[in-house]
Every structure is written in C-alpha cells, then in structure tokens.
Amino acid sequence: MKLLIINDLNPTMKSVATLEGYCRNANKFGHHISIYGDRPKYLRSFKYTKNYKDYDYALFVMHNPQDIPGLPDLARLLDNIPKENRIVIDCLGHYNKTIRVEHDFNHLEKLDGHQGWEWIDAIKAISDKILQPTPNPLMNDVYPFLFHAFDSDKIDKPHLSPSEATRSWSKSRRRHGIIYTGHNWQKWEQILEILKTTAKISDKIGPPLLTGWNWDKRPDWAVEKGIKGADLDSKLLKKLKVQTQQAIPFHKVITHSRRGRICPIVHRPLFNKMKFVTNRTFETFCTETIPLIRFNPTLAEHVYGPAAGKLIPDNDILSHITKIIEDPQPFWQAIIDIRKHLSLHHSFECRFKELETILKN
Amino acid sequence: MKILFVMELRLNAGSIQAVASYIRTGHELGYDFAVYGTKINGFSSIKFSTDVRSFDFIIFIFESNLYWPKKLPLAHILAESPRNRRVILDADGMYNPIICIDGYDCNHENEKNQKEWLDYYDSIADKIIQPAIVPSQNPNVVSIPFYGYDPQYRYKSNTIKKYDLMYVGHNWWRWDVMRNIVLPAIKDNIDIINDICFIGHWWDKPPPWVKECDFEDPFRLDHNQFKNLGIKTKPAIPYNQVIEMMDHGHINIMTQRPLLRNLKHMTSKYFEIFSADTIPLVILDPDHSELVYGSAGRDLSLHGSTSDKLKDVIQNKKKYNKIVNKARDHISKYHSYNQRIQELEKALIS
Numbered sequence: 001m002k003l004l005i006i007n008d009l010n011p012t013m014k015s016v017a018t019l020e021g022y023c024r025n026a027n028k029f030g031h032h033i034s035i036y037g038d039r040p041k042y043l044r045s046f047k048y049t050k051n052y053k054d055y056d057y058a059l060f061v062m063h064n065p066q067d068i069p070g071l072p073d074l075a076r077l078l079d080n081i082p083k084e085n086r087i088v089i090d091c092l093g094h095y096n097k098t099i100r101v102e103h104d105f106n107h108l109e110k111l112d113g114h115q116g117w118e119w120i121d122a123i124k125a126i127s128d129k130i131l132q133p134t135p136n137p138l139m140n141d142v143y144p145f146l147f148h149a150f151d152s153d154k155i156d157k158p159h160l161s162p163s164e165a166t167r168s169w170s171k172s173r174r175r176h177g178i179i180y181t182g183h184n185w186q187k188w189e190q191i192l193e194i195l196k197t198t199a200k201i202s203d204k205i206g207p208p209l210l211t212g213w214n215w216d217k218r219p220d221w222a223v224e225k226g227i228k229g230a231d232l233d234s235k236l237l238k239k240l241k242v243q244t245q246q247a248i249p250f251h252k253v254i255t256h257s258r259r260g261r262i263c264p265i266v267h268r269p270l271f272n273k274m275k276f277v278t279n280r281t282f283e284t285f286c287t288e289t290i291p292l293i294r295f296n297p298t299l300a301e302h303v304y305g306p307a308a309g310k311l312i313p314d315n316d317i318l319s320h321i322t323k324i325i326e327d328p329q330p331f332w333q334a335i336i337d338i339r340k341h342l343s344l345h346h347s348f349e350c351r352f353k354e355l356e357t358i359l360k361n
Numbered sequence: 362m363k364i365l366f367v368m369e370l371r372l373n374a375g376s377i378q379a380v381a382s383y384i385r386t387g388h389e390l391g392y393d394f395a396v397y398g399t400k401i402n403g404f405s406s407i408k409f410s411t412d413v414r415s416f417d418f419i420i421f422i423f424e425s426n427l428y429w430p431k432k433l434p435l436a437h438i439l440a441e442s443p444r445n446r447r448v449i450l451d452a453d454g455m456y457n458p459i460i461c462i463d464g465y466d467c468n469h470e471n472e473k474n475q476k477e478w479l480d481y482y483d484s485i486a487d488k489i490i491q492p493a494i495v496p497s498q499n500p501n502v503v504s505i506p507f508y509g510y511d512p513q514y515r516y517k518s519n520t521i522k523k524y525d526l527m528y529v530g531h532n533w534w535r536w537d538v539m540r541n542i543v544l545p546a547i548k549d550n551i552d553i554i555n556d557i558c559f560i561g562h563w564w565d566k567p568p569p570w571v572k573e574c575d576f577e578d579p580f581r582l583d584h585n586q587f588k589n590l591g592i593k594t595k596p597a598i599p600y601n602q603v604i605e606m607m608d609h610g611h612i613n614i615m616t617q618r619p620l621l622r623n624l625k626h627m628t629s630k631y632f633e634i635f636s637a638d639t640i641p642l643v644i645l646d647p648d649h650s651e652l653v654y655g656s657a658g659r660d661l662s663l664h665g666s667t668s669d670k671l672k673d674v675i676q677n678k679k680k681y682n683k684i685v686n687k688a689r690d691h692i693s694k695y696h697s698y699n700q701r702i703q704e705l706e707k708a709l710i711s
Contacts, residue, residue, distance in 0.1 A: 065431065065432045065433055066432075068432040068433065068435075068436050070432065071430075071435070071480075071481045071484050071485065072480045072481060072483070072484030072485075073484075074432070074435060074436060074439060074484075075439050075444075075484035075485055076484060078436065078439045078440045079439070079444050083440070113431060114431065114433050115399075117399065117411065118431070118433040118434055118437070119433060121411055121433075121434075121437040122432075122433035122434065122436040122437040122440075125413075125436060125437040125438075125440035125441045126436055126440050
C-alpha cells in the first residue's frame with residue numbers, strides 16, 4: 001500500500017510516535033508512507049510530499065482541527081482523491097454523539113471552536129471508512145482499528161528472562177520511583193491518586209517525576225476559558241516532593257523512562273469509557289520500567305493478554321508497589337509475556353494487515 | 362434552484378442583509394436559499410442548513426478576511442460539493458491585481474498577500490462573482506450587482522426625525538471621505554443643521570489592537586473634528602435594525618471605501634438607504650450615481666459643491682423627497698431582488 005498521512009505532526013504530542021512507527025516499518029512490510037505537506041525543520045525523520053497522485057490512500061489522522069490542512073491544500077486533496085480512497089482515523093472519538101465523563105468530553109467547543117455536529121459532518125464527508133482506536137466503537141459505521149502499535153525494535157533493553165530483567169532493573173541507578181511521561185490533560189485525578197498513595201514510600205523508591213505539558217501550573221488558556229481537564233495543585237505537588245519537567249520529543253520518551261522504576265499507564269476518563277487505546281498503551285512496554293496499569297481492566301486484558309492482571313493493582317496501589325519493590329521478578333515475567341503477546345497481536349505488521357483488510361472490504 | 366451561502370456570519374457587517382433578502386425573496390419565487398450552519402441567536406431572518414448535498418450551488422462569500430472558514434465545516438462543504446457547483450462572491454475585490462486608491466486604500470498589502478488570496482480562491486472554485494456594476498476584464502470573473510433593493514421591505518414609520526443628518530456604517534476606510542467631503546459640508550451648514558449622528562464601529566476610537574498590528578490606515582479618525590461639529594457617535598447595530606435606524610434621519614449619507622467605489626462594486630448600503638424614509642445623499646460622482654439610481658441619482662450625488670448641495674437638500678426636503686421616490690422607482694425596476702435572483706441564476710449556470 002502507498003499511504004499518504006494527513007496530520008499536523010507535533011514532536012511532543014498526539015500520534016507522532018505511532019506515525020513514526022508506521023513510517024519506519026512500512027518498507028519492511030512492502031508499504032510506502034509519506035506525510036502530506038512541507039517538512040518542518042524539527043521533523044527531519046519523516047518523509048513529506050505534496051504529490052498526492054502517487055498514493056493509493058489518504059489517511060486523515062485526526063486529533064484536533066489543525067490536523068485538517070488549510071486551503072488550498074484541503075481542496076486539492078478532497079477534489080482529487082476519491083472518497084473511497086480516503087480514510088479517517090478518529091483518534092479522540094469525535095465521531096460519536098457528545099459524551100461527557102466527569103469533566104472530559106469528546107466535543108468541547110470552548111477548546112477547539114467546533115460543535116459536535118461539525119465534527120460528525122466533516123468526518124463523514126471526508127470518508128466512509130472511519131476507524132477508531134478501540135475494539136468496541138460506539139457507532140455502527142465505525143471500524144475498530146487500534147491504530148497504535150507495539151514495536152519490539154524499540155524495546156529499551158530486550159531481556160530474555162525475568163531474572164536478567166530484574167537484575168538490570170534493580171541494579172541501574174534510578175533517581176525516581178514513579179515516572180509518568182504524558183501531558184496534564186484529563187489525567188490529574190488519576191495521577192494524583194497514585195502520587196498520594198505512594199508518597200509514604202517515595203523516600204525509599206525515589207521522588208516521582210512528571211514529564212509533559214502543564215504539570216508546572218494550570219495553563220493560562222484553561223484559566224481564561226474556564227476549561228477543566230488541566231487541573232493542578234502545585235502546592236500539593238511540592239508537598240508530595242513531585243518533580244516536574246517540560247515535554248520532551250517523542251523519540252526521547254523511552255530512554256527518558258530509565259530515570260524511574262514504575263511507570264503508570266493511565267487513560268483519560270473519556271477513553272476509559274470508549275475503550276480507546278493510545279500510543280502510550282504500547283510504548284510503555286518498550287521502556288525499562290514496570291508498568292502500573294490504571295485503565296479499563298477489560299481493555300487491558302484484551303490488549304495485553306492474560307498476563308495483564310499481574311500489572312493491574314487492586315484497590316491497594318501501595319501494597320502492589322511494595323510487592324514490586326520486594327520481589328520484582330514475577331512482574332518482569334508478566335512484562336516479558338505481555339511483550340510477546342504484543343509482538344504477536346499488536347505489531348505494526350499486524351496493523352498493516354488489519355488496515356489492508358479494512359480497505360479491501 | 363437551491364443555493365447555499367457559506368459566509369462569516371456577522372450581525373452588524375458584511376453581506377448579511379443581502380443574504381436575508383435573497384432568502385426572503387427567493388422563498389416567494391420558489392428558490393431555496395440558506396446559509397451553512399445551524400440556528401444562531403440574532404439571525405432570525407436567516408434560514409440555516411448543513412445538508413450540503415441537497416443544494417445545486419454553494420456560494421462562498423469572502424469579504425476582507427481570508428481565514429474565517431473553520432476547517433471542519435470547510436472539509437464538510439468541499440467534500441460534499443463538486444467543484445463545478447462552487448462559486449466565490451468576491452465582495453471586497455480581492456481577486457484583482459494589486460490596486461491602491463488615494464495612496465492608502467489597497468486590496469492587497471503586497472504580491473505575497475495577493476497570491477495567497479488568489480490561490481485560496483482558485484482552490485475552491487473556477488468561477489468568481491464580483492458584485493460590480495461594470496464587467497470585469499478577468500475571464501474567470503462574472504460581474505453582477507448581487508446586492509439589491511427590496512420594495513416590499515420599504516420602511517415608513519412616520520416617526521419624528523431625531524437627526525438632521527446621519528451616517529450608518531463603520532469607520533472602515535471611510536475617514537478620508539468624511540474629512541474631505543462630508544465634514545466640510547457639515548461645517549459650512551452648521552447653522553442650519555441640528556443633530557448629527559454617526560452609527561457604527563470605530564467612530565469614537567479605533568480598535569485597541571491596530572497599532573500593535575500596524576494596521577491603522579483603515580481606522581483613521583480625528584474625533585476632535587466630530588466634537589467641534591457636535592457629531593454624536595453610537596455603537597454598531599444589527600443588520601435587521603439598520604433601515605429602521607436610518608429612518609431617524611432627515612438625510613442619510615451613503616459612502617463606501619474608496620477601493621470598492623473605484624471598482625464600481627455594490628454593497629448592501631446602496632439600497633438599504635433607499636428602504637428607509639430618508640433622503641439619501643450618495644458620495645458617488647453623478648455618472649456613477651446615475652448608473653445605479655437612474656437620472657434621479659445625479660441629484661442625489663454629493664459631489665463637487667457639496668456644501669451647496671447639502672444646504673439645498675436641508676432647505677428643500679419636499680423637492681428631494683420627490684427625487685428620491687423617482688430613484689426608488691428606478692431601483693425597484695432595475696435592482697429588485699427578483700432581478701438579482703435571475704441574474705445570479707444565469708451567472709451560476711453559465
């Protein structure tokens with residue numbers, strides 16, 4: 001397949017890591033991928049083109065309105081690529097009725113200036129093939145396609161045995177206990193719960209490190225527009241001895257995680273409800289940390305296989321982490337099992353095949 | 362025929378009055394006009410629709426802002442309307458070479474800016490409509506007046522006039538005309554004029570961001586001159602109150618930005634002012650005025666000896682009311698929305 005990706009790539013957010021995975025793996029599996037547009041200076045590893053004629057399909061990867069090109073490019077693409085050759089990956093579930101979970105919404109006009117119907121009409125007009133990264137889309141005309149994938153080539157330290165992994169994990173100097181890399185958007189309550197619970201042992205395992213946008217303070221735009229979802233209590237973070245760091249580029253996330261021992265995987269409330277996965281659902285298993293799975297357990301088992309249960313704490317997060325510190329080997333066994341499962345069922349090769357099947361239908 | 366307008370919705374500016382007239386008159390004649398979108402407060406006379414496919418033609422109305430279309434609606438509209446059914450109404454003459462009038466009123470700042478507009482338009486449609494009363498030299502451009510007069514919409518309240526002279530419109534490239542033509546005429550007749558009122562944006566002060574954006578020219582103003590002549594200013598009003606507001610003045614001034622006057626572009630204001638029970642004085646040269654309003658237009662042109670003209674109008678209102686009625690007869694015959702709809706249909710099909 002020759003795929004032309006339409007997306008406003010940003011080195012620190014959205015699906016940039018996933019798209020890099022598609023681009024890197026494409027040739028290996030006989031495919032060819034480019035990003036539409038002029039290449040920005042800060043994204044040298046991607047191949048960009050404006051020659052849409054050479055591609056079989058245009059893949060609109062949509063997170064926010066910026067992912068749709070402006071004129072004249074948009075008209076050129078829509079007028080020249082037939083609808084049957086256009087696909088939408090709806091990464092945030094905009095193609096749904098309006099869903100609210102706590103203060104998390106799939107349509108938030110205050111944030112992106114668009115009402116729910118505008119998202120639905122636009123996506124439907126762009127393509128009849130609308131894909132969402134969930135095994136269970138809520139709309140009948142949406143194809144389930146997890147989109148994000150696991151790339152075993154990116155595993156930081158691909159240990160073969162749990163004992164070897166344990167030795168490496170225990171020996172290496174790590175300044176931080178909990179390490180979370182991701183932005184403060186609809187994650188505060190979940191991260192705070194982990195931070196509060198583990199505060200008692202942070203002297204022992206190391207202070208937590210939060211890396212991403214808006215962990216230092218509630219952003220001005222959220223205050224101005226009265227948007228919840230980027231909430232924060234800086235004083236409390238200070239009291240809990242939490243360290244924060246600005247966002248880092250996607251290609252540094254995996255090695256950056258070496259600084260910590262335990263890496264929570266949390267999904268925003270809306271994603272838990274829609275059973276959406278993200279890049280981090282898979283990428284965390286490439287890091288040399290022990291993941292703490294804190295999202296929809298049914299989805300976790302669906303994606304990670306039977307070993308997922310070992311990494312899902314029951315209500316007592318503290319005792320779960322204490323067990324990890326005291327005896328990490330069984331947890332590393334689970335990680336190795338999950339990596340195998342992911343390599344078999346959620347690799348980029350699998351995704352290409354799934355995509356081909358959907359397109360052939 | 363079904364026609365969908367795609368436009369930046371502004372309650373007190375742009376082409377909204379004309380669009381409301383197309384919707385109203387179109388309905389009577391069996392045409393279906395609507396504006397893309399869903400119901401919005403304040404636009405009660407506007408019919409909205411998002412069913413793009415059901416329309417025969419889509420008319421994008423561009424004024425002076427290029428970036429108003431939001432990306433999602435744009436994707437929806439472009440994906441659901443074939444290119445040959447899309448048309449652009451170039452209200453502000455942007456689909457032209459760079460033109461600069463009086464050394465300051467320009468359609469484009471530079472060639473880069475002009476190219477961006479042209480590329481934008483060309484990507485949307487092959488056909489550009491300019492609301493001009495004279496034909497364009499550009500083969501891609503169809504000139505039709507577009508804006509019209511609705512005789513049924515004539516407002517007559519018989520209310521006591523609050524003002525001797527009024528101007529309803531924004532201070533958008535208007536200062537030079539006011540300073541050079543209107544204010545001197547007022548000054549020379551100040552003894553026989555009582556209340557004067559200017560209604561619209563930026564007659565009290567320019568917007569706060571103009572200096573920062575280095576965009577002061579369109580909003581030039583010397584408010585002291587207003588003060589000295591006792592001219593009151595009031596904020597802008599919604600499109601559906603414009604005619605009623607004009608009715609408060611014995612005399613209303615009609616002017617347009619120099620660029621559009623030079624291009625012989627029409628605007629809603631050309632006809633709104635004749636819908637009110639007032640004496641319109643138009644800042645057009647007599648030939649231009651006659652071209653639009655017929656022979657009576659020459660007498661309503663505020664051109665040349667403007668002080669004498671203003672004095673004559675103030676002192677001979679009955680005479681001028683007859684002239685205005687003659688002009689109304691002319692525009693009812695030649696510039697009604699019935700006429701405009703037929704011209705538009707012809708332009709779309711051609």
